[in-house]
Amino acid sequence: EVHLVQSGAEVTKPGESLKISCKGSGYDFDSYWIGWVRQMPGKGLEWMGVIYPRDSDTRYSPSFQGQVIISVDIPISTAYLQWNSLTASDTAIYYCARYPSMVRGVMADYWGQGTLVTVSS
Amino acid sequence: QSALTQPASVSGSPGQSITISCTGTSSDVGAYNYVSWYQQHPGKAPKLMIYDVNNRPSGISNRFSGSKSGNTASLTISGLRAEDEADYYCSSYTTTNTLGVLFGGGTKLTVL
Numbered sequence: 001e002v003h004l005v006q007s008g009a010e011v012t013k014p015g016e017s018l019k020i021s022c023k024g025s026g027y028d029f030d031s032y033w034i035g036w037v038r039q040m041p042g043k044g045l046e047w048m049g050v051i052y053p054r055d056s057d058t059r060y061s062p063s064f065q066g067q068v069i070i071s072v073d074i075p076i077s078t079a080y081l082q083w084n085s086l087t088a089s090d091t092a093i094y095y096c097a098r099y100p101s102m103v104r105g106v107m108a109d110y111w112g113q114g115t116l117v118t119v120s121s
Numbered sequence: 122q123s124a125l126t127q128p129a130s131v132s133g134s135p136g137q138s139i140t141i142s143c144t145g146t147s148s149d150v151g152a153y154n155y156v157s158w159y160q161q162h163p164g165k166a167p168k169l170m171i172y173d174v175n176n177r178p179s180g181i182s183n184r185f186s187g188s189k190s191g192n193t194a195s196l197t198i199s200g201l202r203a204e205d206e207a208d209y210y211c212s213s214y215t216t217t218n219t220l221g222v223l224f225g226g227g228t229k230l231t232v233l
Binding site: 035037044045046047049050059060061095097102104105106107108109111113114 | 155166167178224
């Protein structure tokens with residue numbers, strides 16, 4: 001059975017760095033894209049970017065390019081979303097999701113449970 | 122990149138049918154049959170309901186169906202049930218600025 005399990009909630013201060021994780025199991029981790037989606041409090045879903053573990057091909061939404069870094073560690077089947085300097089506007093729930101393909105049938109078929117990131121002084 | 126356009130809210134009574142629209146452009150919804158729909162209940166992760174415009178994943182009720190005409194995709198829910206009350210998001214592959222994905226702004230479905 002496919003599972004995506006995300007790291008726990010984080011409370012951080014403006015200017016700090018942060019890395020959250022998403023561990024896949026029950027499938028060939030390196031053969032499926034992993035995407036990240038932001039949901040700000042009371043708002044809709046925003047697609048941030050996606051990575052293909054096998055070759056680390058990474059695509060970012062223009063809105064998030066340069067603001068975050070998406071990476072993977074194949075041996076531990078884990079994808080990461082990283083910030084170097086957080087601001088209060090980064091406060092949100094972040095979901096990871098599995099994408100079987102980014103050339104056809106582009107859909108997020110499995111989702112993690114979400115990680116709440118709170119940035120406050 | 123602008124989000125796909127969805128109505129903020131729709132409502133219907135149990136047993137009725139409702140349709141949620143999702144309008145994009147000729148660079149996303151209109152160009153590819155890669156439109157998907159997600160259901161999100163409060164405090165929960167989104168769940169895939171429809172993919173490739175009109176396909177249902179295993180386990181999804183046939184009360185949910187999708188279609189597309191030009192730059193607008195639609196999700197129809199027939200035989201409304203109380204448990205269908207949730208937020209619904211459309212999504213499309215896009216080639217504007219990046220080879221990626223766009224989401225709609227979301228539609229709150231209320232079952233009266």
